[in-house]
Amino acid sequence: MTPLLKEIRHNPLLWLLAFVPLVLTAAKLGPAAHTLLFVLSVLAIVPLAALLSHATESVAAKTGDAVGGLLNATLGNLTELVIALTALRAGEYMLVKASIVGAIVTNTLFVLGASFLLGGLKYHVQEYNRVSARLQAGMLFLATVALVVPSAVAGADFVAGAAFSQKLSVGLALLLIVTYGLGMMFSLKTHRELFASPESGETSEAPWPLGLALATLAGVTVLVALVSEVFVESVQKAAEAFGMTQAFVGFIVVALVGGAAEMGAAFSAARKNRLDLSVGIALGSASQIALFVAPVLVLLSYIIGPMPMELQFWPGAVVMIFIATLTAFLVTNSGRSSWFVGVFMLIVYLIFAMTLYLLPPRIQ
Numbered sequence: 001m002t003p004l005l006k007e008i009r010h011n012p013l014l015w016l017l018a019f020v021p022l023v024l025t026a027a028k029l030g031p032a033a034h035t036l037l038f039v040l041s042v043l044a045i046v047p048l049a050a051l052l053s054h055a056t057e058s059v060a061a062k063t064g065d066a067v068g069g070l071l072n073a074t075l076g077n078l079t080e081l082v083i084a085l086t087a088l089r090a091g092e093y094m095l096v097k098a099s100i101v102g103a104i105v106t107n108t109l110f111v112l113g114a115s116f117l118l119g120g121l122k123y124h125v126q127e128y129n130r131v132s133a134r135l136q137a138g139m140l141f142l143a144t145v146a147l148v149v150p151s152a153v154a155g156a157d158f159v160a161g162a163a164f165s166q167k168l169s170v171g172l173a174l175l176l177i178v179t180y181g182l183g184m185m186f187s188l189k190t191h192r193e194l195f196a197s198p199e200s201g202e203t204s205e206a207p208w209p210l211g212l213a214l215a216t217l218a219g220v221t222v223l224v225a226l227v228s229e230v231f232v233e234s235v236q237k238a239a240e241a242f243g244m245t246q247a248f249v250g251f252i253v254v255a256l257v258g259g260a261a262e263m264g265a266a267f268s269a270a271r272k273n274r275l276d277l278s279v280g281i282a283l284g285s286a287s288q289i290a291l292f293v294a295p296v297l298v299l300l301s302y303i304i305g306p307m308p309m310e311l312q313f314w315p316g317a318v319v320m321i322f323i324a325t326l327t328a329f330l331v332t333n334s335g336r337s338s339w340f341v342g343v344f345m346l347i348v349y350l351i352f353a354m355t356l357y358l359l360p361p362r363i364q
Contacts, residue, residue, distance in 0.1 A: 003208045004216060007054060016047035020223055027230045034237035041231040045079070045224065045260055052220045053264035058213035077103070077288055080258040082225045084297055086232040091306040095236070096297060098250025099258070101317040103289045105352060106255040108140065108324040111266050112282035113345025116331075119270030119278070120339025128275040130335030131194045132187065136283035137328040139183050143290030144322050146172045150312035169311035173295030180291035231257065248357050259285065275337065283328060290321075320352050 008014045023040035026033065080103050087095045119126050150168055187194075208216070239249045256263075262281045269277035294311070301309035327348055331341050 004212060007051075011050070013050050014047050016043055017051070019044040020048065020227060023227060023230055027233075031233070034234040035241050037230055037234035038238035041227050041234065042257055044227045045231070045257055048220050048224050048227065049260035049264045051216065052224070053268055055208065055213045055216040055220065056265050058208040059210065059217070077259075077262075077285055077293055078221055079224050079228050079260075080254070080289065081293055081296075082228040083232050083254055083258050084293070085300070085304070086229060088297060088301055088305050088309070092236070092246070093301075093305075093309050095246050095250045095254070096309065097313050097317065098247045099254040100250075100289060100294045100297070101313060101321060102251035102255030103259060103293075104140070104143075104286045105251070105320050105324045105349065106259055107262070107282050107286035107289070108328050109345045109349035109352075110256075111259065111263050111285070112279065112328070112331075113342045113349060114263075115266045115270035115275070115278035115282060115342065116337045117339050117342030117346065118267050119273065119275055120337060120342055122271055123273055124338070126270075126273060126275045126337050127335055128279050128337070129194075130332060132276070133279050133283060133332035133335070134329070135183070135187060136280075136287045137325060137332055139179070139287040140283070140290055140321075140325045140328065142179060143176060143287070143294075144318070144325050146176055147290075147311065147313055147318050147321060150310060151315060151318050165310050165312060166308050169298050169308075172311050173298040176291045176295045180288070183287075183291070228258070244357075251356055252353055279332070283332075286324075286328075316356075323348065 008017065019040055023037065023044045026040055027037055030036070080099060084096050084099055087093075087099070116126075149172065150165060153165070153168065235249055235253065236246070239246070239253070244253070262285050266278040266281040269275070269281070298309055298311050301307070327345060331337070331345060
C-alpha cells in the first residue's frame with residue numbers, strides 16, 4: 001500500500017478522489033440534482049482514470065506493451081459498457097448508438113492524435129510497431145463493413161422488414177465477436193513475435209508491485225462502475241440544461257468521460273516515448289468497442305432492453321467511422337509519427353464534433 005499512498009500524496013490530481021464518496025453520497029441524498037451530480041461524477045472519474053492509468057502502466061511493465069495495451073483498453077471500455085448498459089435498460093438506443101460511435105471515433109482520432117501530439121512535442125520523431133497498428137486498423141475496417149450493410153439494406157428500395165434487420169444484426173454481431181476473438185489469438189498467441197515492442201522509452205518511475213497494481217485495477221474499476229451509474233442517471237437532464245442533444249452527449253461527452261482511463265494511460269505513455277502502448281490503447285480500445293462491445297450490446301438488448309436493438313446506425317455515423325478508420329490507415333502506414341500528425345488527426349475529430357453539435361442527426 002505504501003507506493004499507492006505515496007502516489008496519492010504527491011499527485012495533486014489524485015486529491016480529487018475526495019469527490020468519489022462525495023458524488024456517491026450526493027446521489028443518495030439528492031438524486032434530483034442532476035446538473036450537480038453530472039459535474040461531481042466527471043470530477044470523480046478523472047482521478048480514478050489517473051489511478052487506473054498508473055496501475056495499468058505497472059502491469060504493462062511486467063507483461064509488455066501488447067498485453068498492457070489490451071488490458072488498459074478492456075478496463076477503460078468497462079466504463080463505456082456500464083454507461084451503455086444503463087441506457088440500454090432505459091431504452092435510450094440513440095444514446096447507446098451515439099456512445100458506441102463516439103467511443104470508436106474518439107479513440108481512433110482524439111486519443112491517438114493527442115498521443116502523437118504530446119509525444120511529438122517532446123521527441124522529434126517517434127516510432128512504433130506498424131504491424132500491430134495496421135492489424136487494429138484492419139479490424140476496424142471490418143467492423144465498418146458490418147455497420148454499413150444494415151444501413152445500406154435499410155436504405156434500399158425494397159422493404160426488408162424489422163424481422164430481417166434483427167436477424168441480420170444478430171448474425172453480424174456473432175461474426176464480429178468471433179473475429180475479435182480470432183484477432184486476439186493471432187496477436188497474443190500464434191504470431192505474438194510480430195507485435196513485440198522495441199526496447200525504448202523512459203523507465204525512470206519504478207512500477208508498483210504486480211499484486212498492488214492488480215488490486216488497484218480491481219478496486220478502481222468497481223468505483224468507476226459505481227460513479228458511471230450516477231453519471232448516466234444525471235447526464236441526460238444535465239445535457240438539457242446545457243443545451244446539448246442526446247447524439248452530442250453520446251458522441252462527445254460520454255466518449256470523453258467514459259474513455260478518461262485509457263486517455264490518461266495513452267498520453268502518459270506517449271510522453272515517455274512508449275508509443276507502442278499508446279497506439280495499442282487507442283486502436284485496441286476502438287476495435288474492441290466495434291468488434292466486441294457493440295455486438296454484445298445488440299445481443300443483450302434481447303435480455304435487458306425493452307426491445308431488440310439493431311446494428312444499424314444513422315448514415316452520418318457510418319461515414320464518421322469509415323473516415324476515422326481510413327485516417328488510422330494513413331497515419332500508421334509508416335510506423336513513425338511527429339507532432340503534426342497528431343494535429344492532423346485532432347482536426348478531423350474537431351470537424352466531426354463541430355458538425356454534430358451544430359447539426360445533430362435525426363433521431364430515428
